[in-house]
Amino acid sequence: MISEPELDDVADKWRLLDTGARPAAANMALDEALLEARDRDVAPNTLRFLQFSPPCVLVGYHQAVEQEIRLPYCLEHGIEINRRLTGGGGLFWDESQLGWEIIASRDALPAFGDAGAFYAFLCQGTVNGLRKLGIEAAFRPRNDIEVGGRKISGTGGTGQGGAFLFQGTLLVDFDADTMLRALRIPVEKLKDKEIASLRRRVTCLAEELGAAPPLAEIKAALTAGFAEILGAEFAPALLSAAEEDLLTCRLPHFQSDAWIYGERRPLDRRGDLRATFKAAGGLIRVSLLLEGAQRRIREAFITGDFFAHPRRAILDLEARLKGVPADAGAVTAAVDDFYSHAEVDIPGVTGDDVKRALCEALDKAGYLGQGIPLPDVNAVFTVVSRLRDVPRESLLLLPYCAKLPACDYRYADGCAQCGDCSVGEAYALAGRYGLAPVTIQNYEMLEETLQSAKAAGAPAFVGCCCEAFYARHRHDFERIGLPGILVDVDSSTCYDLGKAEQAKAGRFERQTHLKVELLERVLARGTAGDRTG
Numbered sequence: 001m002i003s004e005p006e007l008d009d010v011a012d013k014w015r016l017l018d019t020g021a022r023p024a025a026a027n028m029a030l031d032e033a034l035l036e037a038r039d040r041d042v043a044p045n046t047l048r049f050l051q052f053s054p055p056c057v058l059v060g061y062h063q064a065v066e067q068e069i070r071l072p073y074c075l076e077h078g079i080e081i082n083r084r085l086t087g088g089g090g091l092f093w094d095e096s097q098l099g100w101e102i103i104a105s106r107d108a109l110p111a112f113g114d115a116g117a118f119y120a121f122l123c124q125g126t127v128n129g130l131r132k133l134g135i136e137a138a139f140r141p142r143n144d145i146e147v148g149g150r151k152i153s154g155t156g157g158t159g160q161g162g163a164f165l166f167q168g169t170l171l172v173d174f175d176a177d178t179m180l181r182a183l184r185i186p187v188e189k190l191k192d193k194e195i196a197s198l199r200r201r202v203t204c205l206a207e208e209l210g211a212a213p214p215l216a217e218i219k220a221a222l223t224a225g226f227a228e229i230l231g232a233e234f235a236p237a238l239l240s241a242a243e244e245d246l247l248t249c250r251l252p253h254f255q256s257d258a259w260i261y262g263e264r265r266p267l268d269r270r271g272d273l274r275a276t277f278k279a280a281g282g283l284i285r286v287s288l289l290l291e292g293a294q295r296r297i298r299e300a301f302i303t304g305d306f307f308a309h310p311r312r313a314i315l316d317l318e319a320r321l322k323g324v325p326a327d328a329g330a331v332t333a334a335v336d337d338f339y340s341h342a343e344v345d346i347p348g349v350t351g352d353d354v355k356r357a358l359c360e361a362l363d364k365a366g367y368l369g370q371g372i373p374l375p376d377v378n379a380v381f382t383v384v385s386r387l388r389d390v391p392r393e394s395l396l397l398l399p400y401c402a403k404l405p406a407c408d409y410r411y412a413d414g415c416a417q418c419g420d421c422s423v424g425e426a427y428a429l430a431g432r433y434g435l436a437p438v439t440i441q442n443y444e445m446l447e448e449t450l451q452s453a454k455a456a457g458a459p460a461f462v463g464c465c466c467e468a469f470y471a472r473h474r475h476d477f478e479r480i481g482l483p484g485i486l487v488d489v490d491s492s493t494c495y496d497l498g499k500a501e502q503a504k505a506g507r508f509e510r511q512t513h514l515k516v517e518l519l520e521r522v523l524a525r526g527t528a529g530d531r532t533g
Helices: 004-009 024-040 071-076 115-132 176-182 192-199 205-209 215-230 241-254 313-321 328-341 351-370 374-379 422-433 443-455 467-480 500-504 516-524
Strands: 014-022 046-052 056-059 080-083 091-093 097-105 138-140 144-147 150-160 163-171 234-236 273-279 282-290 297-304 380-383 395-399 436-440 461-464 484-487
Touching: 014 024, 014 215, 024 046, 024 056, 024 080, 024 097, 024 150, 024 163, 024 241, 046 215, 071 080, 071 176, 091 176, 097 115, 097 215, 115 138, 115 144, 115 150, 115 163, 115 215, 215 234, 273 351, 273 374, 273 467, 282 351, 297 313, 297 351, 313 328, 328 351, 351 374, 374 380, 374 516, 380 467, 395 422, 395 443, 422 436, 422 516, 436 443, 443 467, 461 516, 484 516
Parallel strands: 014 046, 014 234, 056 080, 395 436, 395 461, 461 484
Antiparallel strands: 046 097, 056 091, 097 163, 138 144, 144 150, 150 163, 273 282, 282 297, 380 484
């Protein structure tokens, strides 16, 4: 620890702070201690280096642990679980990775028009440092640093009062196998091809340079890179007495389930209404619980891999939505009111994006009037139109992966209706409801089929696909513009198994299963009356 006179000696400089390898909770508590101390002006502007031991997974501030982490694997293998102060997605840390942080007063940097420009400026420090190591790196919006198109560092930030914390992870080496097992990245059985696919998207110092440089050399290069962009001189120093006291005080909270799980725990999924929307700045997941007869929002739960400033903004929005009438007009007004009275900055995510996700979740309450029971409403997705407004369908699109792998029709249109898979049942439903069934063999065929159907005057379609496919290609469905309804599928999908590209090309070898009973409910809706819900 250094004394106050020693801090005064470096007050006109930036502190270089190396806190070594610490457990996850200690590092997270220290983040808050450093940020609060800088906000109180009892600590200098700081460049911090950090590591984690034992290995850990960290979810972003706005994520739910259960949605992002494979808990059984982490608990079995001694991988700690914690939550960052900053937003973004789940991260796996071991001692082979190096973290860097800038903790400073807001007036220590130039003024920026938005968070994107702020991110780009601070990431340039790491870019400069990597170039000193012989690596040609570049900033990739919204918050990554890449080498040859492959991610080598992810970043994020948060603030408190007059201070900010901006942090990044630098991949020195890379344990892809453990990361895939610890995080809910869409794979089930890890095979060489799946790990290779991940490695094509990320890289590390060891791979780029043939061997990882000594940590001291990496830290020196990064320090020099940040000195260039900040115009700063760094002086090595330790924690102040105030920071040590704050760390001791905050640590129990960051070790608690209340911090790790509490505020971001998913709602009771037996009765919630869910929607997912991919905005430019990240994925938005919405879950709503309604009061029965009162038709008001009892709980709202908004998660995702976005960054929000201030970091409590989403929690405050959730609180604002409690008790709001469960209709689109009231929800829209509540979100507009929140944005008009709060200083909220979510890079790449607008208020309209949030309203769209909320209203889509809310709209599923009307599915009950369409004959779809509450446990199934989240397995039905609509394209272009709301469910009650989708015209009578004329086309039934079925995925080839629902046929038996050995079936003669697996990679061809048609079905023998032998009774050995759920596709035969779907073909029977198509005949019963007057729809033309088509087996989709690959993504290009899907686009061609929808475009041809729209050009021929088809009113709408029904199809079966997994939620991940819908989320990924939603904008493509909307671009084509043919109204439709998609029903989720059962069992492990290509996205669960990390085989999305093979499936898109028509080469997925596993079998999925159609929700035939739910598909019939969708087809039968309105047959006993009109289609209002």
